[in-house]
Amino acid sequence: MSVAQDHPASEVPSSGERGRSQEGEEPPLLSVVGLEKSYGGLKAIDGVSLTIEKGEIVALVGDNGAGKSTLIKTICGALRPDAGDIFLRGKPVDFGSPKDATDAGIETVHQSLGLVDTLTVPENVFLGREETTRLFGLFPQLDLGKMRAETRKLLERFGISVPTLNEPVFRLSGGQRQTIAISRLLLSEPSLLIMDEPMAALGVDEGRRVLDLVVNLRDEGIAVLMISHNLEHVFQIADRIAVLKNGKLVGVVSTSDVSRESVVGMITMGVASIDPKRTDR
Amino acid sequence: MTETIAGDTVGGAKLIGTADRRFPLDGLGLTLVIVALGVIFTLINPRFASVDNFLNILTQASTYIIVAMGMTFVIAKAGIDLSVGSMLALVTCVFFGFIDDGMAWGLALVIMFALGALLGAFNGILVAFLAVPALIATLGTMVAYRGLALLHSSGKLYYGLPLEIVWLGQGHIFGIPVPVVIAAVFVAFSWWLFNRTPFGVHCRAVGGNREAARLSGIRVSRIEVLVYTFSGICVTIGGLIWMARIDGTQATFGTAMEIHVIAATIIGGTSLFGGRGTIYGTLAGAILLTMLNNALVIAGVEFFWQLVAIGVIVVIAVTVNNIRENRITWLETLRVRRNQARNRSVARGSIA
Ligand SMILES: Nc1ncnc2c1ncn2[C@@H]1O[C@H](COP(=O)(O)OP(=O)(O)OP(=O)(O)O)[C@@H](O)[C@H]1O
Ligand SMILES: [Mg+2]
Numbered sequence: 001m002s003v004a005q006d007h008p009a010s011e012v013p014s015s016g017e018r019g020r021s022q023e024g025e026e027p028p029l030l031s032v033v034g035l036e037k038s039y040g041g042l043k044a045i046d047g048v049s050l051t052i053e054k055g056e057i058v059a060l061v062g063d064n065g066a067g068k069s070t071l072i073k074t075i076c077g078a079l080r081p082d083a084g085d086i087f088l089r090g091k092p093v094d095f096g097s098p099k100d101a102t103d104a105g106i107e108t109v110h111q112s113l114g115l116v117d118t119l120t121v122p123e124n125v126f127l128g129r130e131e132t133t134r135l136f137g138l139f140p141q142l143d144l145g146k147m148r149a150e151t152r153k154l155l156e157r158f159g160i161s162v163p164t165l166n167e168p169v170f171r172l173s174g175g176q177r178q179t180i181a182i183s184r185l186l187l188s189e190p191s192l193l194i195m196d197e198p199m200a201a202l203g204v205d206e207g208r209r210v211l212d213l214v215v216n217l218r219d220e221g222i223a224v225l226m227i228s229h230n231l232e233h234v235f236q237i238a239d240r241i242a243v244l245k246n247g248k249l250v251g252v253v254s255t256s257d258v259s260r261e262s263v264v265g266m267i268t269m270g271v272a273s274i275d276p277k278r279t280d281r
Numbered sequence: 282m283t284e285t286i287a288g289d290t291v292g293g294a295k296l297i298g299t300a301d302r303r304f305p306l307d308g309l310g311l312t313l314v315i316v317a318l319g320v321i322f323t324l325i326n327p328r329f330a331s332v333d334n335f336l337n338i339l340t341q342a343s344t345y346i347i348v349a350m351g352m353t354f355v356i357a358k359a360g361i362d363l364s365v366g367s368m369l370a371l372v373t374c375v376f377f378g379f380i381d382d383g384m385a386w387g388l389a390l391v392i393m394f395a396l397g398a399l400l401g402a403f404n405g406i407l408v409a410f411l412a413v414p415a416l417i418a419t420l421g422t423m424v425a426y427r428g429l430a431l432l433h434s435s436g437k438l439y440y441g442l443p444l445e446i447v448w449l450g451q452g453h454i455f456g457i458p459v460p461v462v463i464a465a466v467f468v469a470f471s472w473w474l475f476n477r478t479p480f481g482v483h484c485r486a487v488g489g490n491r492e493a494a495r496l497s498g499i500r501v502s503r504i505e506v507l508v509y510t511f512s513g514i515c516v517t518i519g520g521l522i523w524m525a526r527i528d529g530t531q532a533t534f535g536t537a538m539e540i541h542v543i544a545a546t547i548i549g550g551t552s553l554f555g556g557r558g559t560i561y562g563t564l565a566g567a568i569l570l571t572m573l574n575n576a577l578v579i580a581g582v583e584f585f586w587q588l589v590a591i592g593v594i595v596v597i598a599v600t601v602n603n604i605r606e607n608r609i610t611w612l613e614t615l616r617v618r619r620n621q622a623r624n625r626s627v628a629r630g631s632i633a
Pocket of ligand 1: 064065069
C-alpha cells in the first residue's frame with residue numbers, strides 16, 4: 001500500500017501515452033484527466049487519467065474495492081466526478097445522466113446488472129429505447145412483435161435459451177440475466193463499450209461467445225473498456241491493461257509487454273513497473 | 282390478458298411449468314370471486330341480480346374505477362397517492378365556483394382539467410425533486426388540498442349544473458349510463474397506456490428497480506412527475522362524473538376515497554412493492570368493492586360497519602398476494618419443513 005502512495009505514476013499519465021494522443025492526427029476517442037470521486041470521506045478514485053483509442057480493448061483490473069466500478073460510473077454518467085475532466089474525441093463532456101452518455105455513444109453494462117426483475121425479457125432488453133409504432137399514425141405504442149423478434153435474435157447470437165420471453169426476468173438464472181444485460185449493448189451502434197465484469201456469471205461457452213463478441217466489436221473499430229478479475233480473459237483479448245489500486249492508477253501497460261506475474265504484482269503491491277529488476281525490489 | 286405467442290421458446294428450452302405462472306391469475310381469481318359473490322347476494326336477495334342493479338353498481342363504481350386507474354400507475358411506480366379524495370373535492374368546487382360566476386362551462390372544464398393536472402404534478406414534484414416520501418408528500422397535500430377546497434367554497438353546498446354536464450353523469454347511450462361508457466373507454470385507454478406504451482414500461486421499470494431504470498437512460502424524475510399528473514387527471518375525470526351524477530358538490534366530498542381506491546388497486550393484484558400491476562385486476566377490484574358496498578347497503582348495514590368491512594378486505598387481499606409471492610417467510614419455512622418430513626417418510630417407506 002505504501003508503495004502505491006509513494007509512486008507518482010498514478011498522477012501523471014506515462015509520457016508515451018501523452019505523446020501519442022498529441023502527435024496523432026485524431027484526438028483519442030476517450031480521455032479522462034485527473035478524475036476524482038469520494039463517497040463521504042472515502043476517496044474511491046483519486047486523480048485517475050486514462051485514454052482509450054478507437055478500436056482497442058483496455059482492461060481495467062484491480063482488487064475488490066480498488067475503485068473500478070466507481071471509475072466507469074463517472075465515465076458513463078451514472079456518477080458525477082468531484083474533479084477532473086472527460087474528453088470525447090477531444091471535446092470536453094459533462095454527462096448529467098446515463099442517458100446523456102448513451103446519446104453520446106457510450107454503452108455500459110453494469111456489475112450489479114441493470115435489469116428490472118418485474119419486466120419481461122424484451123421489455124428489459126429495450127428499456128429506455130423501445131421500438132415503437134404509431135397507433136392511428138399518432139400515438140407512440142410499443143412494437144412488441146419487433147421487440148420480441150429482435151430479442152430472440154440477440155439471445156440466439158449468444159447461444160442462451162430462455163424459457164419464454166413473456167415472463168418477468170426474476171425467474172431467470174444469473175447467467176441468463178447477464179446475457180440479457182449484455183445483449184442490450186448491441187441495440188445501438190456505440191463508439192465506446194464499457195463492461196463491468198461481463199463474464200462473471202457466465203458459463204464457459206457463453207463466456208467465450210462474449211469474448212468473441214468483444215473482439216469482433218473491437219475489430220469493427222469500437223473502443224472497449226472492460227473490467228475483469230479474470231487475467232486469463234484479460235490476456236486473451238485486451239490490448240492494454242490499466243491497473244487500479246486504492247483509487248489510484250498504478251499504471252497502464254501493453255498486454256504484449258508484460259507477464260501475468262508483473263500484472264499480479266501491480267494489482268497486489270501497486271508497483272508500476274514492468275522492469276523485472278524493479279519488481280523484485 | 283397475457284398472450285403466449287408461438288415460437289416463444291428460444292433455443293428449444295422447455296416452458297416453465299404452468300403452475301408457476303401466477304401473475305395472469307390475478308384477474309381471473311377475482312372475477313370468480315365477483316361471480317360467486319353475485320350468486321350469494323342473489324340467493325339472499327333476488328333483486329340483486331337485475332340488469333338495473335348491475336348497471337347501477339357499475340355507475341356507482343365508475344368514479345372509483347377511473348381514479349383507481351391512476352392509482353394503479355402510481356402504485357406500480359412504487360408510489361402512493363393519498364390526496365385523490367381532496368383533489369376531487371377541490372377541482373369540483375373550483376369548477377362549480379366558475380359556473381356560479383357565470384363562466385361558460387367549456388372554459389370552466391378546461392380550467393378544471395388544468396388544475397387537476399397541476400395538483401397532481403405538484404405531488405410529483407414533491408416526490409421527484411424534493412425527495413419527500415410519497416406517503417408523506419401526498420398525506421400533506423391530502424390535508425392541504427382539502428383545506429383549499431374548504432377555503433374556496435367556504436362550506437357552501439354547490440348545485441345546479443348546465444344540462445350538458447349533467448348528461449355526463451345521468452345520460453344514457455344506447456341504454457347504458459354515460460359514466461359506465463366513459464369508464465369503459467378509460468379502462469381500455471389505461472390498459473393500452475400501461476402495457477403497450479414506453480410510458481407504461483417506464484413506470485413499471487422505475488417502480489421495479491429505480492437505479493436500473495436510471496442507468497437504462499430513463500429520466501426517472503420526469504416519469505415520477507408524469508405519473509402523479511396522470512393521477513390528477515384521472516381524479517378530474519372521476520370528479521366530473523361524480524358531480525354530474527349527483528348534480529352538486531361540496532368541499533367534504535371524496536373523504537376516505539383514497540382508502541377505497543387503494544383497496545381496489547391492491548385487491549386487483551398490483552404490488553405495493555412496485556414494478557408490476559394489472560389494469561384488469563384494478564377494474565375487478567373496484568367493481569368488487571362497490572358490489573360489496575351495494576349489498577351491505579341493501580342489507581341495511583350501517584355505514585361504519587361498511588368501513589370495517591373494507592378494512593378487513595384490504596388486509597385479506599394483501600395477505601393473499603403475499604402468500605402468492607412467497608413473501609411470508611414463516612409460512613414458506615413451514616411448507617418446506619412439511620415437504621422434507623414427507624420426503625423422509627417416503628424414503629423410510631421405500632427402505633422398509
Ligand atoms: N455507493 C457507495 N457509497 C459509499 N461507498 C462506496 C459506494 N460504492 C463504492 N463505495 C466504496 O468505494 C470503493 C470503491 O468501490 P468500487 O465499487 O469502485 O470497487 P471495485 O473496484 O469495483 O470493486 P469490485 O472488484 O469488488 O467490484 C470501495 O471502498 C467501496 O466500499
Ligand atoms: Mg466493481
